[in-house]
Amino acid sequence: MSKTDPSTYDAIIIGAGISGLVCGGYLAKAGMKVVVVEQHDKPGGYFTSFKRKGFLFDAAAHSFGNYRAGGHVRKILTEIGVDEIVTIKRYDPSDVIISPDFTITLWNDMQQTVGDLAKSFPKEKDNIARFFNFLTTANQVEFVRLKDKTFGHLLRSFFEDTRLVNALALPVFGNGGLPPSRIHAFSGAKIYSEFLIDGGYYVEGGIQNLPNALARIIRQNNGELRCRRLVKSILSKGRSVTGVELENGETLLSSYVVAACDMTQTYTALLRESTDNEEKAARISTMIPSLSTFILYIGIDRSFEGLTQPGTNIWHLTDYDLDQTYSRIMKCDFDRSCAFMFRVSPDLRTILAFMTAPFASVQFWKENKKKTEEDFLRKIEKAIPELKRHIVYYDGATPATLQRYTLNHQGAAFGWAKMPSQTADIIAGKRSPLQGLYFAGHWTSIGFGMPGACYSGHDTARRILRTRKNQ
Amino acid sequence: MVAINVEKEIISILSEISGVDESDIKPETDLVKDLDIDSIKAIEITVAIEKKFKISVRDEDVPKIMTLRQAVELVDQLLAQKNTANVKN
Numbered sequence: 001m002s003k004t005d006p007s008t009y010d011a012i013i014i015g016a017g018i019s020g021l022v023c024g025g026y027l028a029k030a031g032m033k034v035v036v037v038e039q040h041d042k043p044g045g046y047f048t049s050f051k052r053k054g055f056l057f058d059a060a061a062h063s064f065g066n067y068r069a070g071g072h073v074r075k076i077l078t079e080i081g082v083d084e085i086v087t088i089k090r091y092d093p094s095d096v097i098i099s100p101d102f103t104i105t106l107w108n109d110m111q112q113t114v115g116d117l118a119k120s121f122p123k124e125k126d127n128i129a130r131f132f133n134f135l136t137t138a139n140q141v142e143f144v145r146l147k148d149k150t151f152g153h154l155l156r157s158f159f160e161d162t163r164l165v166n167a168l169a170l171p172v173f174g175n176g177g178l179p180p181s182r183i184h185a186f187s188g189a190k191i192y193s194e195f196l197i198d199g200g201y202y203v204e205g206g207i208q209n210l211p212n213a214l215a216r217i218i219r220q221n222n223g224e225l226r227c228r229r230l231v232k233s234i235l236s237k238g239r240s241v242t243g244v245e246l247e248n249g250e251t252l253l254s255s256y257v258v259a260a261c262d263m264t265q266t267y268t269a270l271l272r273e274s275t276d277n278e279e280k281a282a283r284i285s286t287m288i289p290s291l292s293t294f295i296l297y298i299g300i301d302r303s304f305e306g307l308t309q310p311g312t313n314i315w316h317l318t319d320y321d322l323d324q325t326y327s328r329i330m331k332c333d334f335d336r337s338c339a340f341m342f343r344v345s346p347d348l349r350t351i352l353a354f355m356t357a358p359f360a361s362v363q364f365w366k367e368n369k370k371k372t373e374e375d376f377l378r379k380i381e382k383a384i385p386e387l388k389r390h391i392v393y394y395d396g397a398t399p400a401t402l403q404r405y406t407l408n409h410q411g412a413a414f415g416w417a418k419m420p421s422q423t424a425d426i427i428a429g430k431r432s433p434l435q436g437l438y439f440a441g442h443w444t445s446i447g448f449g450m451p452g453a454c455y456s457g458h459d460t461a462r463r464i465l466r467t468r469k470n471q
Numbered sequence: 472m473v474a475i476n477v478e479k480e481i482i483s484i485l486s487e488i489s490g491v492d493e494s495d496i497k498p499e500t501d502l503v504k505d506l507d508i509d510s511i512k513a514i515e516i517t518v519a520i521e522k523k524f525k526i527s528v529r530d531e532d533v534p535k536i537m538t539l540r541q542a543v544e545l546v547d548q549l550l551a552q553k554n555t556a557n558v559k560n
Contacts, residue, residue: 138510139510140503140508140509140510140513141513141533141534143510143511143513143514144510144513144514144517144528144533145530145533146514147514147517147518147528186510186511186514190511423514423515423518424518424519424521424522427488427515427518427519428519428522431487445511446511446514446515447511455511459490462490463490466490466491466492470492
């Protein structure tokens with residue numbers, strides 16, 4: 001074959017984030033010849049790790065949920081065979097929420113969580129039990145009733161104590177980028193049931209091992225992962241997709257293409273020449289992406305013994321007013337924003353800390369990265385006394401960094417902002433303009449994080465396999 | 472005004488969100504059992520129906536949408552109510 005001959009595949013997947021890899025894993029295992037094209041030098045999207053100065057850091061995602069027996073993530077990773085390659089461990093407690101007046105511990109045993117919380121809030125005892133029961137047993141009808149409600153509405157339908165409402169909303173704020181008054185009730189409820197009640201899972205040896213395992217399975221099943229390859233355009237003939245063209249001039253052909261990547265760029269750049277999608281591109285441009293995060297990576301010397309429990313996410317809430325914190329964050333007033341999280345790594349060598357942050361501009365972060373790192377470090381030092389003397393290394397990742405590495409529009413951490421007012425547009429956004437073109441990932445759903453990405457990748461693979469079978 | 476074929480439009484929404492072929496969706500099709508509709512897809516379907524027909528599905532109406540036939544009946548009823556309200560106004 002000459003160098004210019006295009007390669008032909010049964011399916012091309014753009015983006016090696018978790019949704020693209022899960023989709024590729026299912027398709028490859030079903031016998032399709034799959035290629036996953038990734039612009040970064042490693043698979044994973046927000047699920048990557050990197051080494052620096054002898055430390056291993058997880059880049060963004062640092063634990064995941066929904067891996068209980070019967071959970072979607074467990075089912076998907078088992079079906080693809082990931083669980084045979086990696087060891088997944090669960091940390092207990094998964095999360096601790098520290099507020100000015102009390103601490104909430106989210107144990108692996110939900111009844112223990114409910115019991116402890118009831119002791120702290122005796123007047124809310126029955127409400128606490130009802131809330132956790134709702135989160136774990138609600139059916140489709142009960143969730144549809146939340147279609148136009150916020151998580152704040154849901155919390156207030158159970159609780160009277162506003163301190164409790166805001167403390168419970170903190171990890172939803174951190175994992176969703178919106179305060180309870182703005183985030184969709186479904187999204188908030190799912191963050192609870194899939195990240196917190198069933199959270200704290202970690203891949204032994206670093207989060208990168210999970211996407212690596214998915215990539216290995218794709219390769220073992222006759223598929224390919226091509227890193228450092230940027231897709232320039234999605235090709236089509238008439239109303240059907242025919243393949244993709246890479247930035248290096250190479251053409252890959254297939255009648256199935258999955259855009260498991262940033263949706264804004266898919267419409268404004270990749271599909272620019274292949275469809276009459278101006279109306280859709282215009283609508284996308286009015287939608288609001290979720291906020292990004294500012295992440296601090298801290299390397300610690302081996303002698304320090306004052307760390308918090310490894311593997312547990314520690315959430316700090318210094319003021320109960322999350323709406324005010326949100327509005328301060330939107331103005332980049334991080335000094336007075338009152339919510340952040342940190343987690344000591346299982347090997348006790350590093351700390352990952354993050355706070356919600358807006359994209360602002362590349363220039364803003366060039367000018368303010370150092371100061372934001374130092375200010376954030378001071379907040380963490382208040383929570384871990386003596387830490388300062390044991391820091392060997394630290395560096396930050398700004399929203400601009402996250403955009404650069406993942407190409408997510410404005411470094412968005414969770415796809416579109418999951419507000420009730422955007423639900424219809426999020427659904428409409430994934431309606432494909434071309435036969436054979438599918439969308440996957442966090443820009444296509446009101447679902448969240450790794451469980452949402454797994455779900456989306458699996459759902460897209462099922463659609464493709466069903467369509468192929470019917471042809 | 473062009474009459475909307477309610478059933479056809481709802482089948483199109485159900486097919487798109489569930490991934491099941493339009494030809495496999497019948498009036499008796501049970502959305503949960505036959506189309507494997509989970510909570511996220513149930514919200515997506517309801518919101519897509521609301522947007523398509525410019526109606527609002529009330530909390531008490533949600534349990535009435537278990538089959539395609541029931542969904543069509545509810546949309547017909549809500550459209551009739553909307554038209555009556557428009558005439559009164």
